[in-house]
């Protein structure tokens with residue numbers, strides 16, 4: 001029997017075990033704060049999404065790789081004040097090592113590439129789908145984990161690599177039924193911001209901090225952006241200049257301020273030129289306010305957004321040519337993107353594009369009475385060896401079995417009955433045509 005005492009968080013049920021009277025507290029059935037369980041229905045949707053990630057990766061000849069979710073904390077200690085490094089899910093393990101549940105994938109990828117060194121032939125195109133973590137005070141009640149599809153191209157310095165990546169994201173959207181009228185991709189280059197800082201002779205060491213602050217544009221009030229820029233040492237004149245450039249949305253405007261020979265402008269023009277051949281021109285737009293919030297981006301950056309403006313960025317990425325040297329390795333050109341598993345599902349819901357996925361089984365095998373359980377198992381295992389998914393049912397009434405067959409969308413209901421079995425037959429009901437017939441065992445598979 002149970003008696004309940006209410007505590008701070010929830011009703012704690014003390015179930016008194018009638019055998020030895022020991023009071024055992026019922027477990028809390030919720031997963032840890034900020035994490036999710038995936039029921040079979042949830043998992044079908046997630047697997048459907050991930051299968052699309054994998055298929056696009058295959059179409060672009062990317063190879064799958066994987067890394068531990070647990071990483072050394074040192075991989076993510078950066079001084080640029082990024083949100084991602086201020087919310088590390090970090091702890092000390094029993095060996096006294098400072099470790100984290102990784103907040104992103106790219107540093108692990110760079111670590112593995114550095115580890116393999118000269119034995120790797122470049123360029124390479126790698127992808128992975130992995131769970132990433134952050135430890136955010138629950139004041140904001142946001143998730144603490146999500147899965148990210150990462151695509152990275154290492155060893156190509158030309159803008160062709162960014163075009164391949166943006167094309168991969170567009171291909172994924174198209175596969176899910178999303179069009180360029182649902183989603184746009186804002187594109188810019190940090191080299192543009194670099195040029196602005198040079199124009200106002202802002203010291204180079206402020207570059208990543210300025211990028212991280214400017215990434216908050218349209219997320220926090222503009223005067224807070226200005227105050228943060230000033231607080232890291234940017235002059236008021238430069239702040240005005242930065243804000244002005246960030247509002248630019250066309251190449252003529254940009255060239256008027258920076259000149260057309262600037263590397264950043266040339267890269268972007270090339271990307272827009274490639275977009276014609278790839279067929280994703282309708283998806284991309286120049287938007288200099290896009291900088292992305294990661295310290296290590298150095299060139300073209302991009303992020304996909306829903307044109308209704310209701311959701312956070314769907315995916316984002318860019319070029320990070322300095323990450324390897326930051327880790328003490330050789331300079332290696334690199335670019336990539338991350339694509340989370342949460343915002344895209346919200347977008348599909350909003351657009352009525354969620355797929356209708358049900359539990360699919362080929363055959364249900366059911367012995368009509370007790371002593372036919374052996375033959376039923378034999379039939380089930382033969383069918384399974386022939387690649388058919390089989391649900392072998394026992395201890396149920398026939399009425400339940402028929403309903404169950406309908407519920408899980410089985411193709412055939414195979415009833416093992418005495419008289420048929422004596423003739424080496426079983427009764428088969430085709431659940432799509434509703435036809436019933438006796439079938440020889442050997443003709444079943």
Ligand SMILES: OCc1cccc(Br)n1
Pocket residue numbers: 084103104132133134143144145146
């Ligand atoms: O994209 C930022 C991020 C990183 C780790 C976990 C979650 Br949820 N979100």
